[in-house]
Amino acid sequence: MKLIDYGVRDDERPYIEEWSKKNNIEVKIVPELLNPETIELAKDYDGVVAYQQLPYESAIFDKMNEFGIHVLSLRNVGVDNVPFDALKKNDIRLTNVPSYSPTAIAEYSVTGLMILLRSMKSMIRKVDKHNFMWAPDIGRELNEMTVGVAGTGRIGQAAIKIYQGFGAKVIAFDKYRNPNIEKQDLYVDTLDELLKESDVVTLHLPSLGAGNTVINKGSIANMKDGAIVVNTGRGDLINTADLNDAVKSGKLLGAVLDVYENEVGIFNSDRTGQELDDKLLSEMIENPKIIVSPHIAFYTTTAVKNMATISLDSMVDELNNGKSDNEIDLG
Structure with missing residues (x-):
């Protein structure tokens, strides 16, 4: 058996080599993309x-079929950039x-929130300029807030435990209710109800498709x-321009964005010293009430190792048994 692994970063390489x-x-x-x-x-x-x-172009799968390759294993969750029709056409x-x-992702959501609640972005900028005044950057306490968790899959469940550990009141919404969360009587009936009751809304939902935003x-x-x-x-869970306007107007206190609807081609690239073409992103980066990070909530040694090795294990299962637990139903 011989496998080929594309788009490998330096931080992934040791885990792949160890697995091999x-x-x-x-x-x-x-290292190059597919x-x-x-x-x-x-x-x-x-x-x-x-x-x-x-996006994975359809021509890739025509060539895979020509080479007699009939399994593609992704090192990530999302499959919205893969053309299922091209896979089915080529029996892949x-x-x-x-x-x-x-x-990792749940912890990061709380980390970003605490940075915002304690005005750390503004405070760090002041201290860098040797301004050591406290005011006006007074903080707020999470234990006094109601946190609405939208989406109670694995990440949402982990987030609930962490927020509860801070002493926050937690409510939740999910179209498909989890029995463990239901036992705690955390669910509200609608997403609108969660939005109305929450001081903090944390999104742990999959993409709902282009134009189907939760925050607008x-x-x-x-x-x-x-x-x-x-x-x-x-990123496409939010109409970012609407969110930015709401923060600027004071309707919303702030936002923590680790994902962004127009992030492809920007996040995980080095633009040091360059002016961004994206004026909305630039404006949010400058705003001390908006925390922007480049899609790194997942980015821990544990997660990177799991992504590298689980994808390879799934490939072996597919090739040896014709099936794996992580196979996607192409419809």
Whole structure:
């Protein structure tokens, strides 16, 4: 068995090399992303592993089929950038890593919130200029707040435990209720109810499709004055321009955004000293009440190792058994 792994970062390489040695399976490591040109490197390999935010072009799968490769294993959760029709046409199975570290993302959501509540972005900027005045950057306490957790999958459940540990009142909403959360009587009946009752709304939902935002001008109008939005889920859950306007107007106290609807091509790139073409993103970065980070909630050693190794394990299961627990139903 020979595998090829695309888009591999330096932080992933040791885990892939360790897995390869442990399992005595050759894995060719390719730093470049998977595209119609680099797929040529996969000839004579048995399976393709990849991770990227850019769309996977249909021509990739035509070539995989030509090479006799019929499994693509992703090192991430999201599959919205993969054309299922092209996979089905070429009889290619798809796997992902549905859970690589829910705790990492849940912890980060709280970390970002605490930075915002204690005005750390503004305070750090002041101290860097040797301004050591306290005011006006007075903090707020999480234990006095109601936190609304939208989405109670693995990440949402982990977030609930952490927020409860701070002493916050937690309420939750999910179309599909989790029995463990239901036992705690945390659920509200509608997302609108959660938005109205929460001082903090933290999003742990999958993408709802283009144009189907949870946070927008209409929903913001129904939120508490001075509420906070935390998003470590998907960028397209929020109409970012509406959110930015709400923070600037004072309707919302602030926001923590680890994902952004237009992040592809910007996040995980070095733009040091360059002016961003994205004026909305630039404006939010400058605003001390908006915490922006480049999609790093997942980015821990534990999560990176799991992404690298679980994707390879799934590939082996597919090739040896024709099925894995992480296979995606292509419909």
